[in-house]
Amino acid sequence: MIFNKTLIALTCGAILIAGCGGSSNGSSEVVIPDETPTTGFSFEATEMITNITKDVIVAGYQNLNNKAETFHLATLTLLNTPTAENLAITKQAWQDVRIPWEQGEAHIFGPVDALSIDPHLDTWPLNTNDLEALLTSESGFSADKIRTWNDDVQGFHTMEFLLFGDGVTDNSISIDEMTALEREYLSATAEVFRGYTQALYDAWTVRADANDANSAPYQELLLTPNNDVYSSQLGVIQELINGMIGIIDEVGNGKIAEPFGTSINTTDTSLVESQYSWNSLADFTDNIQGVQNVYRGEFPNQADKIGIIDFVNAADSNLATRVDEEIITAINAIKAIAGSDNLPFRQAINNADARIRIQASIDALSNLQTSLEGEVIPLLNQWQGK
Numbered sequence: 001m002i003f004n005k006t007l008i009a010l011t012c013g014a015i016l017i018a019g020c021g022g023s024s025n026g027s028s029e030v031v032i033p034d035e036t037p038t039t040g041f042s043f044e045a046t047e048m049i050t051n052i053t054k055d056v057i058v059a060g061y062q063n064l065n066n067k068a069e070t071f072h073l074a075t076l077t078l079l080n081t082p083t084a085e086n087l088a089i090t091k092q093a094w095q096d097v098r099i100p101w102e103q104g105e106a107h108i109f110g111p112v113d114a115l116s117i118d119p120h121l122d123t124w125p126l127n128t129n130d131l132e133a134l135l136t137s138e139s140g141f142s143a144d145k146i147r148t149w150n151d152d153v154q155g156f157h158t159m160e161f162l163l164f165g166d167g168v169t170d171n172s173i174s175i176d177e178m179t180a181l182e183r184e185y186l187s188a189t190a191e192v193f194r195g196y197t198q199a200l201y202d203a204w205t206v207r208a209d210a211n212d213a214n215s216a217p218y219q220e221l222l223l224t225p226n227n228d229v230y231s232s233q234l235g236v237i238q239e240l241i242n243g244m245i246g247i248i249d250e251v252g253n254g255k256i257a258e259p260f261g262t263s264i265n266t267t268d269t270s271l272v273e274s275q276y277s278w279n280s281l282a283d284f285t286d287n288i289q290g291v292q293n294v295y296r297g298e299f300p301n302q303a304d305k306i307g308i309i310d311f312v313n314a315a316d317s318n319l320a321t322r323v324d325e326e327i328i329t330a331i332n333a334i335k336a337i338a339g340s341d342n343l344p345f346r347q348a349i350n351n352a353d354a355r356i357r358i359q360a361s362i363d364a365l366s367n368l369q370t371s372l373e374g375e376v377i378p379l380l381n382q383w384q385g386k
Helices: 044-082 086-107 116-121 128-136 141-145 158-163 179-206 218-223 233-260 280-296 308-315 316-334 351-377
Strands: none
Touching: 044 179, 044 218, 044 233, 044 280, 044 351, 086 158, 086 233, 086 280, 116 158, 116 179, 116 308, 128 158, 128 179, 128 218, 141 179, 158 179, 179 218, 233 280, 233 316, 233 351, 280 308, 280 316, 280 351, 308 316, 316 351
């Protein structure tokens, strides 16, 4: 994060009294400074928008695409050489590609929405009945065949179910429990999956509309606003902030609160996303990590770059710091849900002590959402560079 310290507001409430020597009549002259309240602030947004677009969003989709390729290759190896070691490698590759996808949910707009990439990759819940029926009725699987089927029998959670089992009592299956047909389904689905991540990356970097040779890459719409999508830089910044708010709301009020229920008697484990692999808490953490990436304008452990925090800081340094701290608090609260027993989320919602920690994470996310909606969004109307 880069703070623009040159724009710290100066307030001057003192009445200045001029020296007597300069007065022709020898009397004191009272000088009252202009105290007209400042209602706006200045911020040069070009560098911030460029950085977030290229070094956070596009770089994130490139990472997703690379990891999707690694995962696909792992499934091919597992298909041809079904060993316990190759199964473990493929499981890890699934968890690895999950990270950039979940972090990228902090900016789900543009091609990921227009091309229906999100439902293609991450439809939840999985239709296990149809999936098991296909595994029973079909004699073989190919990418071309799977690509024509509904989203609820392909994507992340189909592959998760095949790799980790049903997740009820554990999140592990042995290589002996995995049939050749299941490995074939997995590999074909991973090939389809890889095609969608490539399409997403190409839409941002090559052509937003793959069917139009004159279409510009989507990133250009953010970098050079005054177009049909973004009429100004104000629209771009608004999109970025609303993207952060959207995933915070989804994690706090959807992914966590819905299976959590109103009491321990109203929990619903069927609503827990990534319940087969017990990867839910990692998902939630990465979602809010994605918020931090956009807010700070950089990935963890990278050098400071300019982000939304600098925009907020130009208006209110205390607010900029507080929102940053609220993001950290939310991430830590989610991580703490597992407790010393390392409970997966689907078990934690039915544990009395863990439920206290879950409520703390919901509260932390709510505080963060309130700050963004109630204090950061209004800054858009005060920004003089709009």
